[in-house]
Amino acid sequence: xxxxxxxxxxxxxxxxxxxxxxxxxxxxxxxxxxxxxxxxxxxxxxxxxxxxxxxxxxxxxxxxxxxxxxxxxxxxxxxxxxxxxxxxxxxxxxxxxxxxxxxxxxxxxxxxxxxxxxxxxxxxxxxxxxxxxxxxxxxxxxxxxxxxxxxxxxxxxxxxxxxxxxxxxxxxxxxxxxxxxxxxxxxxxxxxxxxxxxxxxxxxxxxxxxxxxxxxxxxxxxxxxxxxxxxxxxxxxxxxxxxxxxxxxxxxxxxxxxxxxxxxxxxxxxxxxxxxxxxxxxxxxxxxxxxxxxxxxxxxxxxxxxxxxxxxxxxxxxxxxxxxxxxxxxxxxxxxxxxxxxxxxxxxxxx
Amino acid sequence: xxxxxxxxxxxxxxxxxxxxxxxxxxxxxxxxxxxxxxxxxxxxxxxxxxxxxxxxxxxxxxxxxxxxxxxxxxxxxxxxxxxxxxxxxxxxxxxxxxxxxxxxxxxxxxxxxxxxxxxxxxxxxxxxxxxxxxxxxxxxxxxxxxxxxxxxxxxxxxxxxxxxxxxxxxxxxxxxxxxxxxxxxxxxxxxxxxxxxxxxxxxxxxxxxxxxxxxxxxxxxxxxxxxxxxxxxxxxxxxxxxxxxxxxxxxxxxxxxxxxxxxxxxxxxxxxxxxxxxxxxxxxxxxxxxxxxxxxxxxxxxxxxxxxxxxxxxxxxxxxxxxxxxxxxxxxxxxxxxxxxxxxxxxxxxxxxxxxxxxxxxxxxxxxxxxxxxxxxxxxxxxxxxxxxxxxxxxxxxxxxxxxxxxxxxxxxxxxxxxxxxxxxxxxxxxxxxxxxxxxxxxxxxxxxxxxxxxxxxxx
Numbered sequence: 001x002x003x004x005x006x007x008x009x010x011x012x013x014x015x016x017x018x019x020x021x022x023x024x025x026x027x028x029x030x031x032x033x034x035x036x037x038x039x040x041x042x043x044x045x046x047x048x049x050x051x052x053x054x055x056x057x058x059x060x061x062x063x064x065x066x067x068x069x070x071x072x073x074x075x076x077x078x079x080x081x082x083x084x085x086x087x088x089x090x091x092x093x094x095x096x097x098x099x100x101x102x103x104x105x106x107x108x109x110x111x112x113x114x115x116x117x118x119x120x121x122x123x124x125x126x127x128x129x130x131x132x133x134x135x136x137x138x139x140x141x142x143x144x145x146x147x148x149x150x151x152x153x154x155x156x157x158x159x160x161x162x163x164x165x166x167x168x169x170x171x172x173x174x175x176x177x178x179x180x181x182x183x184x185x186x187x188x189x190x191x192x193x194x195x196x197x198x199x200x201x202x203x204x205x206x207x208x209x210x211x212x213x214x215x216x217x218x219x220x221x222x223x224x225x226x227x228x229x230x231x232x233x234x235x236x237x238x239x240x241x242x243x244x245x246x247x248x249x250x251x252x253x254x255x256x257x258x259x260x261x262x263x264x265x266x267x268x269x270x271x272x273x274x275x276x277x278x279x280x281x282x283x284x285x286x287x288x289x290x291x292x293x294x295x296x297x298x299x300x301x302x303x304x305x306x307x308x309x310x311x312x313x314x315x316x317x318x319x320x321x322x323x324x325x326x327x328x329x330x331x332x333x334x335x336x337x338x339x340x341x342x343x344x345x346x347x348x349x350x351x
Numbered sequence: 352x353x354x355x356x357x358x359x360x361x362x363x364x365x366x367x368x369x370x371x372x373x374x375x376x377x378x379x380x381x382x383x384x385x386x387x388x389x390x391x392x393x394x395x396x397x398x399x400x401x402x403x404x405x406x407x408x409x410x411x412x413x414x415x416x417x418x419x420x421x422x423x424x425x426x427x428x429x430x431x432x433x434x435x436x437x438x439x440x441x442x443x444x445x446x447x448x449x450x451x452x453x454x455x456x457x458x459x460x461x462x463x464x465x466x467x468x469x470x471x472x473x474x475x476x477x478x479x480x481x482x483x484x485x486x487x488x489x490x491x492x493x494x495x496x497x498x499x500x501x502x503x504x505x506x507x508x509x510x511x512x513x514x515x516x517x518x519x520x521x522x523x524x525x526x527x528x529x530x531x532x533x534x535x536x537x538x539x540x541x542x543x544x545x546x547x548x549x550x551x552x553x554x555x556x557x558x559x560x561x562x563x564x565x566x567x568x569x570x571x572x573x574x575x576x577x578x579x580x581x582x583x584x585x586x587x588x589x590x591x592x593x594x595x596x597x598x599x600x601x602x603x604x605x606x607x608x609x610x611x612x613x614x615x616x617x618x619x620x621x622x623x624x625x626x627x628x629x630x631x632x633x634x635x636x637x638x639x640x641x642x643x644x645x646x647x648x649x650x651x652x653x654x655x656x657x658x659x660x661x662x663x664x665x666x667x668x669x670x671x672x673x674x675x676x677x678x679x680x681x682x683x684x685x686x687x688x689x690x691x692x693x694x695x696x697x698x699x700x701x702x703x704x705x706x707x708x709x710x711x712x713x714x715x716x717x718x719x720x721x722x723x724x725x726x727x728x729x730x731x732x733x734x735x736x737x738x739x740x741x742x743x744x745x746x747x748x749x750x751x752x753x754x755x756x757x758x759x760x761x762x763x764x765x766x767x768x769x770x771x772x773x774x775x776x777x778x779x780x781x782x783x784x785x786x787x788x789x790x791x792x793x794x795x796x797x798x799x800x801x802x803x804x805x806x807x808x809x810x811x
Binding site: 088091092103163164223225226227228229230231232247248249250251252253255256257258259260261263264265266267268269272277278279334335336337 | 411412413414415419420421422424425482483484485486488489492493496498499500501502503504507534537541553556557558559560637705706709710
């Protein structure tokens with residue numbers, strides 16, 4: 001069936017008639033010029049192409065749609081302008097190899113080290129190595145006064161707009177049927193009205209209620225760090241997650257990635273942490289205070305000791321004893337982020 | 352583009368540079384336009400005129416002109432970005448059947464898809480720049496401080512490459528560099544799979560948002576990309592057919608039937624994936640996933656989902672494509688319009704449902720569902736973006752040659768002569784123009800083996 005002078009088809013549109021091995025041979029660049037010569041009238045000088053496809057239709061009497069067939073006539077020309085599979089694969093391999101090589105090289109010669117590593121500690125005299133900062137919240141003790149929220153906003157220049165908070169207090173009101181109504185008017189900044197402001201809670205008989213102070217969980221497996229496209233969020237040696245406001249682009253990816261809702265994009269208000277509007281911000285456990293030997297502002301002002309903080313690496317510390325004796329637990333362990341804020345009281349029973 | 356003294360020659364037309372002459376030329380040009388076109392341009396320019404101040408308001412960091420909040424950080428601008436970015440990929444996916452795999456039916460899509468893809472991707476980047484508070488910092492930050500653990504970084508890398516490839520593709524298409532064009536078409540087709548899949552991964556990696564989380568998100572994103580790209584081609588080719596623009600015959604005989612098959616495939620695949628998402632969500636033990644899906648099918652998003660997404664965006668176009676009475680160009684055009692609207696609503700419900708189950712109650716008094724309504728600034732920006740794509744495309748349609756390129760028109764010749772082949776292979780191809788003007792009636796070469804195989808015979 002394959003007469004000399006017939007043209008090979010485009011590799012991509014052929015009927016799978018020829019065996020695979022032979023099809024691959026047809027892709028060799030030699031084929032196109034040979035076929036071109038065959039076309040212009042020197043069949044005796046040129047051996048027939050190694051493999052050709054029978055282009056005659058199965059039933060020669062039936063007309064074949066014009067647009068489907070004549071493409072083959074220009075096979076050599078199109079073969080010339082089209083990309084051979086081998087070249088294309090080579091091109092792809094070169095890109096992948098180049099990327100891998102660049103990655104390997106950047107490990108050997110840390111060109112980005114100066115910019116991509118964490119900045120030096122905020123306090124030069126502070127040695128972060130070996131610290132195990134731990135935060136314990138006792139939701140059974142919290143009275144929802146909101147002093148911690150105010151202290152945080154004051155200490156860290158957070159805007160007074162209630163939607164933006166580094167720490168906030170939620171009220172969980174449990175109805176007789178088990179429905180939980182959660183509200184946090186202005187983050188609990190001014191305390192709470194007697195009845196829940198959550199939609200649908202009006203007039204519902206509440207069986208039990210408790211306050212739940214919330215803040216950044218400083219997770220051991222933080223999703224906010226791995227998603228940041230410009231490495232603006234980083235982990236300090238003592239396990240605190242910080243945001244470099246000079247590098248953040250304000251994309252909000254970390255805000256949606258946080259399972260605890262601890263992040264927000266700073267509005268351009270009178271007060272903005274680091275005087276940087278439009279960047280991600282969150283609780284730092286008052287890193288500027290703890291690295292100087294103080295307590296976080298919220299811990300310091302809490303009138304009932306519902307917020308406890310310390311270095312659990314010291315076995316004699318109050319926080320280490322608390323963790324040992326009352327074994328507080330993290331909220332929502334199902335997200336797998338290993339939070340380092342631990343809770344006592346009804347928060348844990350609800351979670 | 353040639354710059355000669357006081358004029359610039361763009362696509363064969365001399366355009367004066369002196370302000371007065373340029374204004375005169377513009378007036379003459381506008382006067383020569385048909386009335387409908389003038390109205391069309393006026394509407395688009397008005398939409399853009401509204402969008403420009405909105406965009407200026409959205410740029411300064413922290414101005415809070417968007418309707419987003421800490422509990423609902425991603426809003427309409429992210430929806431718009433995702434929509435235009437995946438549409439770009441879909442355009443390349445659909446037309447790769449012609450440009451990369453050489454299937455004749457899909458050849459007419461080639462030039463138009465590339466122009467649309469470039470416009471859509473530029474628009475997508477424009478929208479994301481407005482959503483970001485520090486877009487310049489992003490460009491330098493992503494290059495100087497690579498963050499390979501972040502899917503968003505990879506998305507930037509892939510879409511950045513994509514933009515470069517598309518620019519070269521469009522340039523080579525209009526400057527007769529067939530080889531470069533073929534390479535860039537192939538690269539664009541590859542990126543068209545990788546880029547939307549990575550965009551899906553941006554949402555898919557978020558454990559905190561169970562509605563987005565999981566490997567299906569990337570698949571849904573690629574399928575939606577295919578659907579919206581095909582649908583946009585459907586709308587455009589219906590217009591080409593209806594208005595009798597360049598290549599209108601092939602638009603009706605080849606492009607629209609080809610788009611119809613692709614559209615049917617895209618609609619069925621997306622319908623399956625949407626059904627999977629709803630079933631998985633309603634049977635999920637994860638509270639946030641269940642809540643989000645409930646919000647979608649029986650909560651605040653139900654009218655969007657059932658009315659716009661399912662009825663108008665999936666069921667209606669499937670019916671239009673399936674019923675024999677509407678297997679017409681207008682049927683395909685309307686189905687395409689509905690399908691692309693459906694994809695936009697789908698992106699909207701997707702982004703909204705992912706955040707509707709709040710992660711904290713701080714400042715959020717709308718439990719159990721977080722609320723978000725786009726601000727006027729966001730709506731104006733999105734409408735302006737749509738107008739920008741439409742305006743850019745109309746200009747391209749009017750001033751550039753969007754008929755099929757020479758190589759493919761010549762393909763319909765029975766047997767080319769050596770001159771023609773040489774002309775095809777040479778970079779500037781002078782002789783082919785004459786061949787494309789009047790393509791010979793395609794004869795049944797293959798059915799006449801003797802004629803076809805006779806060396807050097809030009810059947811014409």
